[in-house]
Amino acid sequence: MKKTIITASALSAKTQHGSKSYAGFMGNFSKLISACQAIGIKYDPANPGLAIAQLILLLDLLYAKNKAVIDLLEPYKNALQSRNAAYSIMSVYKTQILNTLKASADVTPAQVLTAVNLGKKVDGTRIDPIKDAPLPPVTEPTDITTTEDDVALIEHNSVSFQQFEIRMNNFLIFFTYVTSLACYKTNKIELQLLAIQAYYDTLPILNSAAQLSSKHMGIARQARNVAFFDELIGARHIGTQVKNYISGDFKTKSTEFKSVKGLAFPDLRKK
Numbered sequence: 254m255k256k257t258i259i260t261a262s263a264l265s266a267k268t269q270h271g272s273k274s275y276a277g278f279m280g281n282f283s284k285l286i287s288a289c290q291a292i293g294i295k296y297d298p299a300n301p302g303l304a305i306a307q308l309i310l311l312l313d314l315l316y317a318k319n320k321a322v323i324d325l326l327e328p329y330k331n332a333l334q335s336r337n338a339a340y341s342i343m344s345v346y347k348t349q350i351l352n353t354l355k356a357s358a359d360v361t362p363a364q365v366l367t368a369v370n371l372g373k374k375v376d377g378t379r380i381d382p383i384k385d386a387p388l389p390p391v392t393e394p395t396d397i398t399t400t401e402d403d404v405a406l407i408e409h410n411s412v413s414f415q416q417f418e419i420r421m422n423n424f425l426i427f428f429t430y431v432t433s434l435a436c437y438k439t440n441k442i443e444l445q446l447l448a449i450q451a452y453y454d455t456l457p458i459l460n461s462a463a464q465l466s467s468k469h470m471g472i473a474r475q476a477r478n479v480a481f482f483d484e485l486i487g488a489r490h491i492g493t494q495v496k497n498y499i500s501g502d503f504k505t506k507s508t509e510f511k512s513v514k515g516l517a518f519p520d521l522r523k524k
Contacts, residue, residue, distance in 0.1 A: 274519070274521050275319050275401075275477075275481075275521060278315075278481065278488070278489075278518060278519070278521065279312065279315050279316065279319065281492075281516040281517060281518060282308075282311075282312055282315065282488055282492055282516075282518070283312060284513075284516055285308070285492055285495060285496075285513055285516050286305060286308045286309060286312060288509075288512040288513045288516075289305050289308065289495065289499075289513075290305060291512065292499075292503075292509050295502075295503075295509075296499075298495075298498045298502075300494065300498070302486075302491060302494075303491065303494055303495050303498055308491070308495070311480075311488055311491060312488075314480050315480055315481065315488055318473075318476050318477040318479075318480040318481070319477055321473045321476065321477070322401075322470070322473045322474055322477050325466070325469055325470050325473055326399040326400070326401065326403075326404055327399045328466055329404060329466045329467065329469070329470045330399050330403060330404050330407055332459075332462045332463040332465075332466040332467075333404075333407050333408070333411050333463050333466070333467075334407060335459050335462070335463070336411075336417065336459040336460055336462070336463040337407070337410070337411055339452075339455060339456055339459050340417060340420070342452075343375065343420060343421075343424050343456075344375065344376050346424075346449070346452065347372050347375045347376070347424065347427060347428075348372075349444055350427075350428060350431055350432075350444055350449070351368055351369065351372050351431070353437070353439045353441070353444050354368055354431050354434070354436075354437050357434075357436045357437055357438050357439075358436060358438070359435075359436045360434070360436045360437075361436075364434055364436070367430065368427070368430065368431050371423070371426055371427040371430055371431075372427055374420075374423040374426070374427070375420060375423045375424045375427050376420075377416070377419075377420060377423075414460060414463070414464050414467075417456075417460050418460065421453075421456045421457070421460070424453065424456075425453060428446075428449050428450075428453070432445075432446040432449065478522055481521070482520055482521075482522060488518065489518040489519075489520060492516070492518040493518065495513070496510075496513050496514070496516070499513055
């Protein structure tokens with residue numbers, strides 16, 4: 254049975270909020286196959302990799318590899334957002350603990366200085382002004398779909414796993430020192446040791462979840478890159494070969510070549 258080639262508009266819906274660039278690429282590849290089918294029996298490349306049946310199989314592979322990435326977008330975004338929210342709270346938490354220490358009875362200047370210096374390591378800076386601020390709420394995302402552009406923005410503003418682990422360890426050293434001081438007293442439950450420890454205990458879990466999700470996304474993106482852009486078997490290379498074949502057999506001014514000439518297969522990988 255003849256396979257139906259999906260149109261660009263139908264393809265956009267099929268990709269389920271994936272990158273429009275990849276949808277456009279697959280739409281053009283689908284149009285390329287349609288153009289080859291329209292040529293009929295005259296389309297007879299010597300290269301078996303350019304046969305219509307092989308092109309259809311490759312298009313199916315593009316759908317599958319792109320969908321694998323799309324299916325990971327939402328959990329990957331959520332993992333990064335949760336980890337980043339905890340990361341943002343860390344610095345505010347540090348400031349509140351430090352200010353509480355400064356307000357404690359019998360605290361010495363030496364103890365405050367030690368805490369301040371340890372706090373600077375939490376922030377990752379040599380000099381950081383102390384500002385009192387409430388803990389920011391962790392809000393749920395309001396959008397119901399996730400695109401690759403959404404994830405790319407979060408990735409751009411996200412800290413590295415190593416940087417997170419360094420600050421996490423520095424925060425442990427900081428609050429362990431401050432809460433061990435006999436002078437550190439507070440009636441605010443969230444600034445007492447048990448609450449601080451409970452918050453800290455969530456950090457490795459969130460970081461591991463983000464790291465695992467990032468690993469899965471990296472594997473899926475790499476597999477997609479191979480299907481789309483491999484220099485020997487990728488759709489970009491095969492699509493260009495098909496256009497070259499049609500140009501060679503039917504000439505550049507032919508109707509056959511004009512039907513595929515404008516179909517672009519750009520390299521969409523991050524530079």
